[in-house]
Amino acid sequence: DSAIPNENHLIHKFKEWTKTDNIMEFAYSLLHYRALLDSFVIKTTDTPETWAICRYSKSMNTSSSDSNPYKDDSSRMILLQSMLRVTFTDQRRVFISPLLEHIDDYYNENIDHDNQSLQKLFDSIHEWCRSTLCKQLSNDGNNDLCQAICSAAKKGTGTSHFLMNMLDYLIWDAEHSKNNSSTCIQPLINKHKDILDKECEGIHQRIFDDFQFRYRNSIEHFFPQNPSSTTDRGEDKSEVSEELRDNIGNLCMMTRSENSRRGNLFPSAKVEQYSSSDQSLKFHIMAALLKKEETWNNNTVKKHATTMHKLLQEFLSCECDSSNCDAATEA
Structure with a gap:
């Protein structure tokens, strides 16, 4: 469901589910989006108000290592996500839900995360920012x-x-x-x-x-x-x-x-x-x-x-x- 996450909605959904398939699909989605959250969404570091994006992945030299899924545009993604994070301080779910949906599309479209799919991801997040800001501006009753x-x-x-x-x-x-x-993203x-x-x-x-x-x-x-x-x-x-x-x-x-x-x-x-x-x-x-x-x-x-x-x-x-x-x- 594309609605903003809300525990009351979830309880209502639980009441509708009568088949095991529904429960299994929910469990899979929960794990899937948790993995996306851990790998593609910013986290704070040991230094306050310092942000990072990294995921745990296998390496040829060691059993595992941290890697950044956004290549040369990691700093841009960190700035973009941290801007949303510090803006919607009391309403994190306002941007986390659509952010994860866009990341999911990016992840499913191209597992190698080429430049074209990365540009599409940035475009989709920028468009969400654009439409959200437009709605915020028009809330004052001015449609112009x-x-x-x-x-x-x-x-x-x-x-x-x-x-x-x-x-x-x-x-x-x-x-x-x-x-x-080195950036592949259009300004x-x-x-x-x-x-x-x-x-x-x-x-x-x-x-x-x-x-x-x-x-x-x-x-x-x-x-x-x-x-x-x-x-x-x-x-x-x-x-x-x-x-x-x-x-x-x-x-x-x-x-x-x-x-x-x-x-x-x-x-x-x-x-x-x-x-x-x-x-x-x-x-x-x-x-x-x-x-x-x-x-x-x-x-x-x-x-x-x-x-x-x-x-x-x-x-x-x-x-x-x-x-x-x-x-x-x-x-």
Whole structure:
């Protein structure tokens, strides 16, 4: 059954089963999907919030060994699955069930896991992300996807964590595809790659190489939502109008503890304290823009919002006129 796993559904099914074949089929499926879960789905390592995918397999040299089923694209699969894992923290079954179904199709289609079947697996998971995000955006009652993106891009702390994490994944995917010739997977961002590359200028490659999804569970305002008059600005001349502070161009993900400790700092102070730590890629882009522009103001917020808006458009396969969206107006 393709429904989200639920013990109440299972009890109902048990009552329907009267033949031994039903029970044997269920037992086989249980073992089969457990094997897929163990071999193809991420697990945490001994280091907190560090993810890995490995399976136990026979080797010519030893009786057994760990191997990765995704070949040269293991890092991409780890990032994709960990993005879902940290997003749906209280609803793991929301993505685990469809993920296992897609992996099952991949496993059955080609036991050797060639490049074509691997591309198909990524396509199917990306499509699930795309449709799930579209449904999430349209839940606000806006059936126009372009307007739904505009609306979602100015919600401040109410901004979808899935949307924010998806942006980080799109940014990483574009950079990874550009610098990894061994990958066989087509990048998700092509049309707006040059715009993204321009915003990523000045970010050290190790930031992308070392990036991992963490349980960043709080929306942070780069320019503080409610700046305190007692906070020392130093030489920071940044100023963002109140109506743009909740704009996606002024937002990134952080852990709740980081946000509560330093939420009222001005942009330059945040960059000074966080630039060398494991922050979201969106934070690093905003930090690079701040350094380049030497300030953080309405224009930089709008400029960054426009880029993020275009990434979402391309991923969600919709054509929108950003100039008609007050959440992302060209600077």
